[in-house]
Amino acid sequence: MKVIQLIGLFTLLPYLAIAQEVQITNIQMKGQDMIINYNLIDERIDRSYSMHLYTSLDNFIQPVEKVSGDVGVDISVGANKTIVWNVKDELETFNDGIKVEIKGQVYVPFIELDGVEEGMILKRGKITDIRWTGGRGDNILNVDLYQGDKLVRGLGELPNTGDAMLKIPNNIPPGKNYRYKISDERNRDEVVFSPTFEVKRKFPLLIKAGSGITLGVFGYYLVKSLIPVNEPDISSPPFPEQ
Numbered sequence: 001m002k003v004i005q006l007i008g009l010f011t012l013l014p015y016l017a018i019a020q021e022v023q024i025t026n027i028q029m030k031g032q033d034m035i036i037n038y039n040l041i042d043e044r045i046d047r048s049y050s051m052h053l054y055t056s057l058d059n060f061i062q063p064v065e066k067v068s069g070d071v072g073v074d075i076s077v078g079a080n081k082t083i084v085w086n087v088k089d090e091l092e093t094f095n096d097g098i099k100v101e102i103k104g105q106v107y108v109p110f111i112e113l114d115g116v117e118e119g120m121i122l123k124r125g126k127i128t129d130i131r132w133t134g135g136r137g138d139n140i141l142n143v144d145l146y147q148g149d150k151l152v153r154g155l156g157e158l159p160n161t162g163d164a165m166l167k168i169p170n171n172i173p174p175g176k177n178y179r180y181k182i183s184d185e186r187n188r189d190e191v192v193f194s195p196t197f198e199v200k201r202k203f204p205l206l207i208k209a210g211s212g213i214t215l216g217v218f219g220y221y222l223v224k225s226l227i228p229v230n231e232p233d234i235s236s237p238p239f240p241e242q
Contacts, residue, residue: 032088118195
């Protein structure tokens with residue numbers, strides 16, 4: 001792999017004539033990763049954006065996919081943002097100079113999600129009722145379970161009926177910072193993340209361990225009672241010695 005030239009460009013779609021700007025502050029290669037640092041500036045600090053990375057390899061048509069960091073939907077305004085592009089996973093090789101471009105637009109959720117609150121506890125194997133409004137009537141929605149930015153499990157497809165019952169699989173590790181990702185099957189830019197929640201076991205681990213100990217002790221005594229033991233017969237006293 002040979003990187004001859006890296007040029008940072010930006011495109012930010014105008015919104016209500018309020019000052020907005022993307023400043024690419026640094027681009028560097030670190031191993032097989034390209035690290036892009038940028039500032040996302042807006043007078044409205046409560047606004048968020050959908051941010052995607054494009055390259056000159058396809059004339060900036062499709063966003064790259066093997067990215068992490070401050071990229072995707074619901075990116076808050078602020079400085080010191082970072083996008084990490086895993087070039088090796090995305091491309092087999094390239095020998096020419098490559099230009100990169102960050103494109104962004106104001107993030108407007110395509111549905112309004114209800115039924116999941118920040119910090120709530122969901123137990124494995126139990127059903128949670130979620131509700132939402134918006135979207136087209138013929139939407140097919142994909143539901144995925146994430147922990148932070150990491151995809152944990154796809155949970156299948158849903159028709160856009162406005163409500164659904166979701167269940168956390170029993171083999172999902174307990175932990176915090178889980179969230180649902182709901183996306184439109186037809187439009188990759190229409191994505192909504194739920195607030196983060198905690199996943200716990202259906203039954204506490206201590207109860208399971210205690211049950212095992214009780215059964216183990218019971219089994220021990222049961223087996224012990226079935227083992228013949230050579231003990232003296234003391235049903236009657238011995239005759240006195242002559």
